[in-house]
Amino acid sequence: MEVLAYLIPISLLLGGVGLVAFIYTVRSNQYDDPDGDAQRILSDEWDDKPKP
Amino acid sequence: MTTGTAVCPGCVATPVDAARPILEDVQIALSLPGIHCSACIASVERALNAHPGVEDARVNLTLKRAMIKAAPDTRATDLIPLLEQAGYEAHELDPGALSATQSDKAGRDLLMRLAVAGFASMNVMLLSVSVWSGASDATRDMFHWISAAIALPAIAFSAQPFFANAWSALRVRRLNMDVPIVLAILLALVTSLWETALSGEHAYFDAALTLTFFLLAGRYLDYRTRAVARSAAEELTALEVPRAIRVVDGVEQEVAVSELKAGDLILVRPGGRMPVDGDIVSGQSELDRSLLTGETLPVFAQQGLAVSSGEVNLTGPLTIRATAVGEDTSLHRMADLVAIAESGRSRYTSLADKAAKLYAPGVHILSALSFLGWYLYSGDLRTALNIAAAVLIITCPCALGLAVPAVTTAASGRLFRSGMLIKDATALERLAEVDTVVFDKTGTLTSGTPELTNLGEHTRADLAVALALAEASSHPLSVALAQAARDAGIKPVSLRDVAEVPGYGTEAIYRDQPVRLGRAAWVGGADGDQTTAWLAIGSQAPTRFTFTDSLRPGAVEAVAGFRAAGKEVILISGDTEGAVRALAERLGIENWTAQALPQDKAARVQALGARGCKVLMVGDGLNDTAALTAAHVSISPASALDAARVASDIVLLGNDLSPIAEACDTAVKATKRIRENFRIATVYNVIAVPLAVAGLATPLIAALAMSTSSITVSLNALRLR
Structure with a gap:
């Protein structure tokens, strides 16, 4: 059962990484224009990220 | 912007225009109804950025809108031709009326809480599954402690909206749906902590978190539905730039x-x-x-x-x-009339509130009774508290919390696709009860554009002259006359010295004779109660063109649909008797009133309401606003005045009236689904509650029952799409 000492922190960490990533995407306005973003990846013009 | 001017020597010499307010950067918003792909985005942004006054332009495809940061002297009227050249329809929006220009904070806040609850509940569920599948002793205790460490901060953050709502209800000594929710969450946490401290077998951390997650999902759905409607309504308002x-x-x-x-x-x-x-x-x-x-x-x-x-x-x-x-202004004075109508309207209690009124005290009594019963029976405070918590968690309104928002989201989505915007949360439920429909005439059943009625009474020669004169003017009657004449294959004659006399009509010289098309008094005709234009050629007696207001598309179907559904249809208009009678006969409406003043309309609607009729008012004008407010539920077309749209519960986006009758069907179906959902939630309670009261419920049973009922309710709602 010693393996739990590694596995539990790892599973919590991975979950935490997912949560932090989600919070980052919400904070940086990445859900403001889902349709537009889906189309913009097809555009040749350089486009970094949604403007604040 | 303002700091840069002092650096440039040329600008210092330029006198500053004192009358113009100094702005950091003008935000211009344009509505672009025609854009749909990545090429559209690119060419619109390229066209806008090419303008020297534009600092930055960004297209939002989801909202079909462009937000432009521009120099202070740039106007939307300079930019719209650029887009029209590029082949895109563009309308100016009033940025002041668009709150969605900033990302909405409330929605983001809810989403964040939903995410935290979701991630926490997944992690805790993972640990709980290990406990249910046989972890024991020290391992089980450790899992419970880790669950507690995740659940406590997660709930402290995510369940805040429920805490706030429950507190505001308790402060005024009322019970709402959130009171039992908060009690269940808190009691579950407290007993679980106690159990864990005593190395007990059952802990409800997972249940408390899943509960929060499902309920937040319901709240978020509810919020999204209203946010979509609000943003579309805002766009309508913003299109009228003041x-x-x-x-x-x-x-x-x-x-x-x-x-x-x-x-x-x-x-x-x-x-x-x-x-x-x-x-x-x-x-x-x-x-x-x-x-x-x-x-x-x-x-x-x-x-x-x-x-x-x-x-x-x-x-x-x-x-x-x-x-x-x-x-x-008179527009705002009408608001007083609306306020009077509003005070007379009985407040509608939504189905969810009715359910909560029955449910909240019932749950509390049940849980208190099981606590008392077990305490008297076993004399053990711990067992009694555990069972009381289990009862609260099992009965917790997960399914009830999803029952209404899931259905209204599905129904509003469906109606939005057919061109109706549901502005009010309870509008669908009220629409389902309607048995009487009151229509306004001008602008609602009719489209407000005139239509020529007596083309056949004129000779082709006369019509050719009339067409030539009508083409020289943009007056609505001239446009209608020209359209009708062209459709009949008439070719215009050539005229000399064509001149439009504003307020009167158009005159010209035809074969050395003066010709006139216009108002009766100016041309020499006699005024009637119909809309007319007169044509005089030289010294001949003037001839009359009569017009009627053209029907709005779908008006016939909408009225027929309501009559077929057994609803009473009434027409109340401020227009003259002749015009109203003609329209009523055309549509087969027997019950009509003409020359009604705004207060007459409102009084009539209120009288119907007092007789117990559930009135649906459909109207567009300022004279309808009081009646729209007084009615049980109200609809206005998008072409209505802003004041009328604000007063109504539902806005019709397209030009077609036929979706109204269909919306009533959808509303009836939606209310049926909501009731079904309540029944599903009740059935599940009837099965699970005896188990909980008997002390047989385990956290596993609670988790299973909660998830199945929530999913069943959501799937049932989706059948409506």
Whole structure:
């Protein structure tokens, strides 16, 4: 059962990484224009990220 | 922007225009209904960025909108032609009316709490599954402690909306749905902590978190539905940019309507709407008052006539002197009438509130009784508290919390696709109860554009002259006449010296004879109660063209649909008796009233309501606003005045009226689904509650029952799409 000492922190960490990533995407306005973003990846013009 | 000017030596010498407010950067918003792909985005942004005044332009495809950061002297009217050249339809939006220009904070806040609850519940569920599958002793205790460490902060953050709602209800000594929710969450946490401290077998951390997650999902769905409707409604308002042309010492300047003061001289161009109340100082024209009074006959306007804001100037430019602005205008005075109507309207209790009223005390009593019973029976406080917590968690309104929002989201989505915007949360439930439908005439059943009725009474030669004269004017009657004549294959004759006389008509020379098309008094005809235009050729007796208001598409189907569904249809209009009777006969409406004043309309609707009828009011004008408010539920078309749209619960986005009858069906179905969902939730309670009261419920049973009922309820709602 010693393996739990590694596995539990790892599973919590991975979950935490997912949560932090989600919070980052919400904070940086990445859900403001889902349709537009889906189309913009097809555009040749350089486009970094949604403007604040 | 402002800091850069001092650096440039040329700018220092330039005198600063004191009248213009200094802005950091002007935000211009444009509505782009035609864009749909990545090529559209790229070419729109390229076209906008090519303009020297534009600093930055960004297209939002989801909202079909472009937000532009521009230099202060850049105007939307400079940018729209650029886009039209590129092949895109563009309309200016008033950025002040768009709150969605900033990402909405409330929605983001809810989403964040939902995410935290989701991630935490997944992690805790993972640990709980290990406990259910046989972890024991020290391992189980450790898992419970880790669960507690995750659950406590996660719930402290995510369940805040419920805490706040429950507290505000308790403070005024009321019970709402959130009180049992909060009690269940808190009691589950407390007993679970206690159990864990004593190395007990059952902990409900997973249940508390899943509960929060499902309930937040319901809240978020509810919020999204309303946010979509609100943003579409805002766009309608923002399309009417409140600008006016003020004349100062003979110089015209464009200003915001809010800046106008009484005494200002204002120029209103043909086709423009009066921004304020005032008196005409110069110019001659005709005014369309249909939005205020329901009359279709244009009123002749000349110097000295008092005008009200909301009237539309038809033919010639008018200069008016403002007498009342902003809050004092007749538009706003109508708001008093609306306030009176509002106070008379009985507050509607939504199905969810009705359910909560039964449910909340029931749950509390049940849980308190099981606590008392077990305490008296076993004398053990711990067992009794555990069972009371289990009862609260099992009965917790997961399914109830999802039952209404899941259905309204599905139904609103469906209606939105067919062109109806549900603005009010309970509008669907109220629409389902409707048994009487009251229509306004002008602008609602009719489209407000005239239609020629007696083409056959005229000779082709006369029509050719009339067509030539009509083509020289943009007056609505001329446009209708020209359209009808062209459709009949008439070719216009050639005329000399064509001149439009604003407010009267058009005159010209045809084969050395003067010809005129216009108002009865000017041409030499006799006025009737119908909308007419007269044609005089030389010294011949003038001939008459009669017009009727053309029916709005779908009006026949909508009225027929309501009659087929056994609803009573009533027509109440402010227009003349002849015009109203003609329309009523055309649509087969037996119950009609003409020449109704705004207060008559509201009184009639209130009287119907007092008799127990559930009235649906459909109207568009300022004269309808009080009636719209007084009705059980109300619909206005998108072409309605802003005041009427604000007063109504549902806005019809397209031009077609037929979705209204269909919306009633959808509403009835939606209410049926909501009731079904309540029944599903009840059945599940009937099965699970005895187990909990008997002390047989384990956290596993609670988790299974909760998830299955929530999923069943959501799937049932999806059948409506």
